[in-house]
Amino acid sequence: MSIYCRLASPPVFLRALYTVSVSRDGWATVVFTDSHVVLHVEGTDENMTATCTLPKNLFAEYAVVETRFALHIPTLIDALLMLGPSVVTTSTRAVLAYPTDDAKLLVELTPTDRFSGGGPPTQLDLSPGGVRVLQSLLVTRNVRNHLLDLRFSEAALLAQVTLQGDTVRDLIADFTAAQCTEVSIRIDPKVGVILRGEGGPYGEVEAHVQANSESLLSLSREHSASTRVYTHHLALACGTRGGAAGVGGGGSSGAGGAGGGRLRGTGAVGGGSNARDGRLSSTDYILMGLAVGAGSSGGGGGGGAAVGTLFGGFERLTLQINAQRQLSVLHTQRDHELKVSVTVVVMPLSSVYDIL
Known part of the structure; x- marks a missing residue:
């Protein structure tokens, strides 16, 4: 073989x-x-x-x-x-x-x-x-x-930030719950990271992870940069899936102090939609069923919690924005011995307002 x-x-x-x-x-x-x-x-x-x-x-x-x-x-x-x-x-x-x-x-x-x-x-x-x-x-x-190669590395890197993965995924779940179709991302060395959900029926939703937040692990100190992407693209890039905790919670997951994010909305938050265009894959259902089954079985040393860790991405997310406004999301582990990594590159949305 x-x-x-x-x-x-x-x-x-x-x-x-x-x-x-x-x-x-x-x-x-x-x-x-x-x-x-x-x-x-x-x-x-x-x-x-x-x-x-x-x-x-x-x-x-x-x-x-x-x-x-x-x-x-x-x-x-x-x-x-x-x-x-x-x-x-x-x-x-x-x-x-x-x-x-x-x-x-x-x-x-x-x-x-x-x-x-x-x-x-x-x-x-x-x-x-x-x-x-x-x-x-x-x-x-x-x-x-x-x-397919989106050639992210061929354009100059303008800004990057490393965050706790769960903080980012909780905030994305809030944007999904608010039915925002697009998310603007701004990385600023002075204020931290600002994410603004747009296009939803309940107004804009803004989340701010401050530069001194415990959830912000590192931040480039030279330039600021911004981009705009589809919400479901950002959700997939960061490892957020439908059915995960926080979807439909109406901002509760991102607003807490422990999460390091501060959420502000211009309207009420309604029922959530799925990060994968409103649909769950068969794998989503399998993992959800295993987590529920293992958690309800009682014995087995926390099987539900162990299976639950399979949801989403890794512990650390590094967001990078280059001169072409492309977004790169690098998933890394807290344990650096294995050095497993996943890199997702997302093309930006463009309009006359993005150019000005």
């Missing part, structure tokens, strides 16, 4: 997959090299791209001949969650192997405890020793010759 990898940290791997999934069709270009794995996803409307880098040390075993193919990421997530929350809460052995005889990706799960249902497996083998192995075969595609 060209690839044989055993995951050392399935929760981190799942979160990376979930964060990089910014396209409705769910397909990603996957490249395995000697030192890392790269996943590249293009937004459906070609206005955003997401690139995930997974270092070799994310895997307990890593035997690779350089290979690339296209893979449906939601299906990969489904395959890894076939045993329910056990992949998060126990040391389930998770292996990726490629290719099989029919050029498919093999996902193999071997739980350390007894298999306890959760859904009909695609293939269940019992060895003489009684070890249960769940195998899923995923269809792959050939990679296109040219991948």
Whole structure:
């Protein structure tokens, strides 16, 4: 086989997959090299791209001949969650192997405890020793010759800020609840970060993360910059999904002092809409169901909380704005040992008011 990898940290791997999934069709270009794995996803409307880098040390075993193919990421997530929350809460052995005889990706799960249902497996083998192995075969595609590159690095970087990820996601949830269709972002070295939701039926909603806030981890001190993007693009870029806590809360999540954001609206906030154009993907439903099921089961050492961490992006978000007003969102972990990162680039909205 060209690839044989055993995951050392399935929760981190799942979160990376979930964060990089910014396209409705769910397909990603996957490249395995000697030192890392790269996943590249293009937004459906070609206005955003997401690139995930997974270092070799994310895997307990890593035997690779350089290979690339296209893979449906939601299906990969489904395959890894076939045993329910056990992949998060126990040391389930998770292996990726490629290719099989029919050029498919093999996902193999071997739980350390007894298999306890959760859904009909695609293939269940019992060895003489009684070890249960769940195998899923995923269809792959050939990679296109040219991948979409929005060339963010080719324009001068004007401003950047690093924030706690949950603070940003809570504020985006408030904009979503207010049904704002667009969000203006301003990074200012003196005042911090100002986000203003526009286009909603209840007026504008403004959130301010001050420069001295505990939620603001670092801020460029030279120039200020601003841009404007669709709310659902910003939500996908930052790892916000429909059904997450805070949606429909009417500003409660962003207004608290602990979150570091101050929210001000010009009108009442009504019912929320989804960050993915009002629709949840099948993966969203699976993760939500696992979190609820594990949380209500009582035992298992906090399975609900563990599965809940799969929602959204990573702990730290770095927002960057370049001279072309493009927005880059870099997801990084609090734990720097693994050095897993996801970078999402979003094209700006433009009008005569943005130019003036």
